[in-house]
Amino acid sequence: xxxxxxxxxxxxxxxxxxxxxxxxxxxxxxxxxxxxxxxxxxxxxxxxxxxxxxxxxxxxxxxxxxxxxxxxxxxxxxxxxxxxxxxxxxxxxxxxxxxxxxxxxxxxxxxxxxxxxxxxxxxxxxxxxxxxxxxxxxxxxxxxxxxxxxxxxxxxxxxxxxxxxxxxxxxxxxxxxxxxxxxxxxxxxxxxxxxxxxxxxxxxxxxxxxxxxxxxxxxxxxxxxxxxxxxxxxxxxxxxxxxxxxxxxxxxxxxxxxxxxxxxxxxxxxxxxxxxxxxxxxxxxxxxxxxxxxxxxxxxxxxxxxxxxxxxxxxxxxxxxxxxxxxxxxxxxxxxxxxxxxxxxxxx
Amino acid sequence: xxxxxxxxxxxxxxxxxxxxxxxxxxxxxxxxxxxxxxxxxxxxxxxxxxxxxxxxxxxxxxxxxxxxxxxxxxxxxxxxxxxxxxxxxxxxxxxxxxxxxxxxxxxxxxxxxxxxxxxxxxxxxxxxxxxxxxxxxxxxxxxxxxxxxxxxxxxxxxxxxxxxxxxxxxxxxxxxxxxxxxxxxxxxxxxxxxxxxxxxxxxxxxxxxxxxxxxxxxxxxxxxxxxxxxxxxxxxxxxxxxxxxxxxxxxxxxxxxxxxxxxxxxxxxxxxxxxxxxxxxxxxxxxxxx
Numbered sequence: 001x002x003x004x005x006x007x008x009x010x011x012x013x014x015x016x017x018x019x020x021x022x023x024x025x026x027x028x029x030x031x032x033x034x035x036x037x038x039x040x041x042x043x044x045x046x047x048x049x050x051x052x053x054x055x056x057x058x059x060x061x062x063x064x065x066x067x068x069x070x071x072x073x074x075x076x077x078x079x080x081x082x083x084x085x086x087x088x089x090x091x092x093x094x095x096x097x098x099x100x101x102x103x104x105x106x107x108x109x110x111x112x113x114x115x116x117x118x119x120x121x122x123x124x125x126x127x128x129x130x131x132x133x134x135x136x137x138x139x140x141x142x143x144x145x146x147x148x149x150x151x152x153x154x155x156x157x158x159x160x161x162x163x164x165x166x167x168x169x170x171x172x173x174x175x176x177x178x179x180x181x182x183x184x185x186x187x188x189x190x191x192x193x194x195x196x197x198x199x200x201x202x203x204x205x206x207x208x209x210x211x212x213x214x215x216x217x218x219x220x221x222x223x224x225x226x227x228x229x230x231x232x233x234x235x236x237x238x239x240x241x242x243x244x245x246x247x248x249x250x251x252x253x254x255x256x257x258x259x260x261x262x263x264x265x266x267x268x269x270x271x272x273x274x275x276x277x278x279x280x281x282x283x284x285x286x287x288x289x290x291x292x293x294x295x296x297x298x299x300x301x302x303x304x305x306x307x308x309x310x311x312x313x314x315x316x317x318x319x320x321x322x323x324x325x326x327x328x329x330x331x332x333x334x335x336x337x338x339x340x341x342x343x344x345x346x347x348x
Numbered sequence: 349x350x351x352x353x354x355x356x357x358x359x360x361x362x363x364x365x366x367x368x369x370x371x372x373x374x375x376x377x378x379x380x381x382x383x384x385x386x387x388x389x390x391x392x393x394x395x396x397x398x399x400x401x402x403x404x405x406x407x408x409x410x411x412x413x414x415x416x417x418x419x420x421x422x423x424x425x426x427x428x429x430x431x432x433x434x435x436x437x438x439x440x441x442x443x444x445x446x447x448x449x450x451x452x453x454x455x456x457x458x459x460x461x462x463x464x465x466x467x468x469x470x471x472x473x474x475x476x477x478x479x480x481x482x483x484x485x486x487x488x489x490x491x492x493x494x495x496x497x498x499x500x501x502x503x504x505x506x507x508x509x510x511x512x513x514x515x516x517x518x519x520x521x522x523x524x525x526x527x528x529x530x531x532x533x534x535x536x537x538x539x540x541x542x543x544x545x546x547x548x549x550x551x552x553x554x555x556x557x558x559x560x561x562x563x564x565x566x567x568x569x570x571x572x573x574x575x576x577x578x579x580x581x582x583x584x585x586x587x588x589x590x591x592x593x594x595x596x597x598x599x600x601x602x603x604x605x606x607x608x609x610x611x612x613x614x615x616x617x618x619x620x621x622x623x624x625x626x627x628x629x630x631x632x633x634x635x636x637x638x
Contacts, residue, residue: 026575026586032440032449033536034578036564036604037587038596046573047586322572322589324445324563 003299006067013062020054025314029324046317053313060307064300072296079127082188082284083145085218086118087176088159089195090134091167095160098269099228110225111160113270114194118156121277122149127290131179132156135172145179147290169193169251170201170209177212188286189218196225198247201254213258220255221280222264223273224248233264362463364632365528367429368553368617372525377428378467385425393419429527430472430488431464433457434518434549435502436533437475437484439579442507443534445563446624452559453532454502455626460530462495463628473498474518477509488527510580512537512545519548526552534559535608535619536580542608546615554616555635558608560623565601568594 005011031037094111096102108116122130131145132155143155173193180189201209213220224233231237233252243250255262263283265276370382384391384399393409396402396418409419435453443449461471471494475484484505486497512533522529529552535542546554561567574587587593605621612619620634 024575024584024586026573028577028584029574030443030579031576032443032534032561032564032579034576034582034585035536036597036601037576037585038593038600040587040593043586043588043593046588047575050573050586317573320571320573322569322574324567324569324574 002071002073004069004071005063006069008066010062010066014059017055017059017062019058020051024050025054026050026317027321027323031324050314050317053310053317055310057307057310057314060303060305060310064303064307068299068303070294070297070299073294075292075294076289077292078287078289080285081125081127081129081288081290082190082286083129083131083180083288084190084192084284085131085133085145085176085179086156087172087191087193087195088114088132088134088142088156089167089169089172089193089197090136090140090159090161091195091197092136092162093167093196093227094225095162096227098225108270109160110196110227113273114223114225115156115160117270117273117277118159118194119153121281122152122156124281127288128284129288129290131176132159133172133175133179134159135168135175137166137168139168139172139175141175141179145181167195167197167199169195169199170205173209174205174212177209177216177218180216180218187288188284189216190221190280190284191218192221192223192280194223194225196227197230198251200243200247201251206254210258213260217260219284220258220260220262221276222252222255222262223276224264224266225273226266226268228268233266360459361628361632362466363460363628363635364463365431365555365635367528368638370424371427371429373427373429375428375468377426377469379427379429379469381425381427383425383427384422388423388426391422391424394422396420428468428470428490429525430470431460431528431530432472432474432488432522432552433460433498433530433532434515434522435473435475435484436512436515436531436535437477437481437505437507438509438512439477439507439581440534440536441559442579443561443564445561445567447561449534449559449561450502450505450507452622452626454499456532456557456622456631457502457530458495458499459626459628461498462492465490465492465494471495471498473501474521475502475505476512476514476518477507478511479514480517480521481505481514510582512541515541515545516548519545522549522552528553528555530555530557532557532559532622539607539611543611546611550615552616554612556608556612556616556619557631558605558619558621560605560621562624565598568597570594 095109097107097109122128127147129145129147130143130149130152132142132152134140134142142158143151146152176191176193226232231246231248233248235246235249237246237249239245252264255264265272265279267273267276367379371379372382374383393406396405399420399422401420404421406419406421410417413419435457441449441453457473461473464471468490470488470490472488473484473486475481484501486494486501529549531545531549531554535556535558537545569589570591572589574589575584576587577584609618617638620631
């Protein structure tokens with residue numbers, strides 16, 4: 001926490017706060033010998049209290065006039081969570097239901113189902129960080145790695161917009177990986193791919209991706225939204241076993257060959273998607289440093305408040321002032337003041 | 349200050365004092381002398397050979413003596429003495445509560461000087477703070493004008509010292525025959541110093557005059573905050589007055605007064621308390637009651 005002031009030169013006046021040690025606001029009663037008054041602990045306490053109140057009043061005002069504030073700052077803390085980079089397929093087929101049709105009535109498209117479930121996933125833990133990227137033909141950066149869950153939810157809310165074109169998973173992967181940045185290595189990182197199909201990864205790109213995966217070493221989760229009737233990840237095609245014929249299977253093989261922890265979830269319905277996301281949530285539990293933003297805060301009010309407290313004490317002390325001889329002086333003038341004159345005359 | 353107190357328009361009564369015992373000295377005055385002389389009140393009869401004064405032969409006593417001795421009457425001589433006022437001029441005497449302390453002192457000393465010179469006694473004034481103050485020193489004199497001088501000297505005297513150590517030196521100026529010494533102070537002294545001062549002046553007829561102020565005792569408020577400032581520079585202190593503290597304070601003052609009375613009675617007369625208003629008759633009563 002760093003304290004700053006708008007007008008630091010005003011703080012040069014702070015030694016004025018020591019004035020109450022030298023002078024007092026109370027009316028001074030001269031006494032022939034101070035030793036006449038008995039030593040009294042409570043009086044001493046009140047004396048020091050008044051002096052302190054004076055220091056507080058002057059010091060508080062000076063500090064308040066200098067315009068103090070606490071500087072805004074970013075604090076790194078540690079919580080439980082993970083860095084999750086979500087890569088969403090925005091190809092046209094995501095608009096279809098799990099049955100491979102255009103959604104109608106109560107039916108839900110794959111994109112809408114994943115939006116609902118991912119949205120819940122994002123809000124569930126406070127210190128998770130998310131990045132959202134989408135891909136179809138070209139990758140799109142939706143939200144960079146952030147802990148602002150509002151923004152991430154908004155980004156996820158947008159993934160059921162009608163998708164378009166094809167599935168170019170390689171470039172999407174590259175972008176999703178680049179979201180992790182160069183943070184601390186001990187952070188749990190997860191790359192969550194949500195897609196309903198796959199595409200061939202160019203062997204030339206494969207090398208780069210492998211290097212990236214080896215460097216970042218994320219936990220890789222593939223949420224495969226399988227349309228009913230379409231081939232599974234593990235299905236061997238009846239014909240030629242080439243990437244072109246069975247892209248899903250070969251993407252799976254590619255992921256397995258990366259050497260990073262990898263799990264694939266084949267979901268054929270919304271419940272299966274929820275299951276898969278629940279599993280991911282359970283797996284990714286590691287300490288994560290997160291950044292907290294603290295805004296600049298004006299402290300002048302506090303300083304004014306403190307000086308007000310001091311001033312109230314001083315005013316109370318002022319109101320409680322008493323005079324020597326006031327107790328008797330009034331009664332004596334009424335009692336003996338009148339008869340003195342005749343007595344003098346008599347004596348004269 | 350209170351010069352009107354001594355103006356002829358409103359004459360104040362004299363302070364009547366009487367020395368203890370018989371006063372030695374040769375100057376004719378108003379007090380009973382130690383020496384026997386030819387005039388005055390009858391004192392005793394002595395054999396002629398002890399005082400061969402044929403004019404005072406007591407015929408009756410001579411005839412009455414079976415051994416046929418001759419007796420002479422002796423009479424008490426009236427002697428003048430010196431009255432001194434020893435005034436503490438430390439800063440605490442600047443206190444002004446119900447009455448201004450220095451005004452009281454000035455009125456008292458002026459009246460005392462007038463009373464002393466009126467009956468032929470000499471009056472001298474010594475002011476002391478840390479040392480004897482030469483500007484407030486008046487050697488003993490019998491001239492009548494000394495009363496006005498005393499008042500003006502005391503009116504001009506600034507009370508600044510924070511000690512009264514000059515009292516010891518003042519005792520050294522009061523040499524010679526015993527005198528009546530009025531020790532005028534508020535006696536806010538340490539007990540040891542009090543005893544030392546009284547001891548050094550004990551060969552004189554010592555009358556302590558305590559300047560008190562009801563503001564410092566009964567006039568203390570029941571409740572409230574007071575910031576006390578010591579006139580002798582012993583610092584400041586905030587005091588939260590409440591009935592219990594007030595009782596303690598007054599008890600302390602009473603105890604202090606008792607200590608002073610005890611020491612003063614050991615070496616001289618009990619102290620006279622001069623507070624609020626200067627009343628010469630009260631002082632006379634106090635002095636004659638001893």
